[in-house]
Amino acid sequence: MKPFFLLALCAVTGCGQLVLAREELPLDVAREDVAGFVSRVHERHGMDRDTVASILGLARIQPRIIEAISRPAEKVKPWHEYRAIFMTPDRIGAGVEFARTHREELEEIAARTGVPLEILVGIIGVETFYGRITGRYRVLDALATLAFEYPPRSGFFSGELEQFLLMLREQGLEAEGPTGSYAGAMGLPQFIPSSYRAYAVDGDGDGRVDLWESTSDVLSSVANYFSAHGWQAGAPVVACARPGDVDAGALTDPGLKPSTTVGALRQAGVELTGAVPESPEAPAGLFMLEGADGPQYWAGFHNFYVITRYNRSLMYALAVHELGQAVRERLGAATGAASPHFSPIHGCGRVATENTALHSVRVLDVLSSTPARPDSRALCLFRRYAASLRAPVRNAG
Numbered sequence: 564m565k566p567f568f569l570l571a572l573c574a575v576t577g578c579g580q581l582v583l584a585r586e587e588l589p590l591d592v593a594r595e596d597v598a599g600f601v602s603r604v605h606e607r608h609g610m611d612r613d614t615v616a617s618i619l620g621l622a623r624i625q626p627r628i629i630e631a632i633s634r635p636a637e638k639v640k641p642w643h644e645y646r647a648i649f650m651t652p653d654r655i656g657a658g659v660e661f662a663r664t665h666r667e668e669l670e671e672i673a674a675r676t677g678v679p680l681e682i683l684v685g686i687i688g689v690e691t692f693y694g695r696i697t698g699r700y701r702v703l704d705a706l707a708t709l710a711f712e713y714p715p716r717s718g719f720f721s722g723e724l725e726q727f728l729l730m731l732r733e734q735g736l737e738a739e740g741p742t743g744s745y746a747g748a749m750g751l752p753q754f755i756p757s758s759y760r761a762y763a764v765d766g767d768g769d770g771r772v773d774l775w776e777s778t779s780d781v782l783s784s785v786a787n788y789f790s791a792h793g794w795q796a797g798a799p800v801v802a803c804a805r806p807g808d809v810d811a812g813a814l815t816d817p818g819l820k821p822s823t824t825v826g827a828l829r830q831a832g833v834e835l836t837g838a839v840p841e842s843p844e845a846p847a848g849l850f851m852l853e854g855a856d857g858p859q860y861w862a863g864f865h866n867f868y869v870i871t872r873y874n875r876s877l878m879y880a881l882a883v884h885e886l887g888q889a890v891r892e893r894l895g896a897a898t899g900a901a902s903p904h905f906s907p908i909h910g911c912g913r914v915a916t917e918n919t920a921l922h923s924v925r926v927l928d929v930l931s932s933t934p935a936r937p938d939s940r941a942l943c944l945f946r947r948y949a950a951s952l953r954a955p956v957r958n959a960g
């Protein structure tokens with residue numbers, strides 16, 4: 564009997580009654596699927612079979628990892644609860660500290676790549692609380708467990724395990740060294756192995772790419788990820804939207820990629836406030852998130868879409884944006900400096916009734932407000948989004 568395999572099946576079928584072994588077990592490299600993996604890696608990349616098998620022999624199958632990836636708590640949280648995880652005085656304070664410590668480097672990277680300080684700081688803060696929570700699992704264990712004992716995602720994680728082996732070879736790392744999340748996301752920016760190999764760069768020029776210890780490598784790698792995914796320097800990210808009397812549900816985007824334009828939204832009667840692209844042809848997508856007092860509407864632009872390439876979730880992207888802005892605002896207030904890329908959102912939400920004036924609110928108050936009337940179609944769309952956007956894997960593609 565293979566208890567882990569059954570657990571994984573239960574995650575899919577919902578049977579959920581099985582009593583499982585809790586202890587870690589070494590991966591059995593004699594298994595047919597594991598032997599097949601070894602052969603594939605050998606044939607594709609010329610890696611010695613015995614070397615690959617001996618690395619995999621170090622892997623331990625961890626039931627906790629399967630539990631973590633199957634956990635229902637990973638699923639839908641309303642925006643106001645999700646946001647509250649990140650927009651705390653503690654995390655914003657840690658972001659200000661991080662930005663002060665690495666300010667010169669952040670500004671140099673921003674000047675060179677066009678990816679601003681607030682995005683770099685927002686990503687590192689949301690991903691790992693500025694390095695406080697980078698994950699305690701051995702990446703080898705995480706990827707082997709999910710590749711061989713979690714059928715719903717085995718294809719994806721087999722691919723990441725293959726990338727991990729290549730990464731070890733390229734970086735000269737010990738197989739048991741790298742640690743990360745239960746899904747194999749590594750270091751301060753939580754890059755999975757395929758992202759590590761494709762986008763991580765050596766910022767400090769020491770000949771290695773170290774996403775755990777070298778802040779320079781971390782920041783350069785995140786900036787490179789954004790550049791590679793089309794970040795537009797200085798362009799707006801997201802604005803508040805007030806649908807007013809418009810049927811917002813009919814305008815709401817069905818996916819992450821903006822499907823309409825700034826001009827079309829305005830023409831339909833949606834009012835946009837905050838930093839908005841000048842061109843009416845600029846791509847825009849209306850989306851709704853669940854605030855404490857009801858739905859809140861936003862228009863995301865091209866750069867907002869780029870943030871969702873890092874993690875495919877609207878809430879994730881908005882949290883990165885807001886945390887980065889809060890840090891930048893505090894930093895700017897302390898030094899009197901202003902970023903050319905920084906466009907603070909003031910006055911989003913807090914619409915008492917339809918068609919009334921916006922009240923100016925601070926960034927931290929932005930979402931504790933009462934927006935326009937609830938729209939059941941938009942709520943339905945929100946739930947559909949939420950159901951489709953809860954993948955726990957970072958940088959998945």
Ligand SMILES: [Ca+2]
Pocket residue numbers: 765766767768769770771772773777780
């Ligand atoms: Ca380096």
